[in-house]
Amino acid sequence: MKDLLTVKKLRVTVADQELLADLSFKLAAGEIAALMGANGAGKSTLGRALMGDPDYMVEAEELSLNGKNLLDLEIEARAQAGMAYIWQQAPEIKGVELFSLLNLIQQLHDGDYDYQLADPLLFRETNVGFSGGEKKIAELVQVLNQKPKLIIIDELDSGLDIENLDKVLSALKKEVQQQKIAILLITHSGAVLEELKPDRIMIMRQGKIICQSQKIEQVLNTIKEYGYQKCEQCQNCL
Secondary structure, eight states: OOEEEEEEEEEEEETTEEEEEEEEEEEETTOEEEEEOSTTSSHHHHHHHHHTOTTSEEEOSEEEETTEEGGGOOHHHHHHHTEEEEOSSOOOEEEEEHHHHHHHHHHHHTOOOOOGGGGGGTTSEETTTOOHHHHHHHHHHHHHTTOOSEEEEEOTTTTOOHHHHHHHHHHHHHHHHHHOOEEEEEOSOHHHHHHHOOSEEEEEETTEEEEEESOHHHHHHHHHHHOTHHHHHOOTTO
8 A cells, every 4th residue: 555644753842842752654545543542642642743733843754645745734734735633622613504614615625525424413503512422423524525635533432422433433434445545543442443443553652652563452452451551561563
């Protein structure tokens, strides 16, 4: 598979405090990579840094999407280049119905994704009064209408009941297969991984990626029995 996202020796700081250090990995088109780690490991920081959050000072030997240098691009330009983010806590957009927002997104991106997943939400103000699960569904439909090349997802199952989680996972799997979208999935949930079946798992600890493996079940069993600190010592999954 062709490399889509390249991250080489990434360093992220805020007010001279180093949050991430010497991170390197790649994602191919159509690849699903799960990113796991204890709270505070740096997972969401990595996602936000990739998306271009201006609060972070980002340095890297290379940070590119489909060959385009991301270090020179702000958030809007990264979105136009094909990067999308589904936030753990989506913002409310008062006065704008979700249907109107989706129509605008389709016009800007020549999108044609079916709205059906978000039918009950279409004529409500975007994310206003939405449950956590409803926000995730609304965000997913917005993102898929942008025809992204890469989606970064922060805690997909947050606030979703089992029925809606199944719908969201089914929609994601379909788009990955048909459109060859790459996904970086930030999660704590082994159950989500069992359903989405990532190609690779990466473990973060104290701002560093300490493990990358295709042996998903083996890594999850190790974490379940010994905790994330065991991944720092173990070489069996590499």
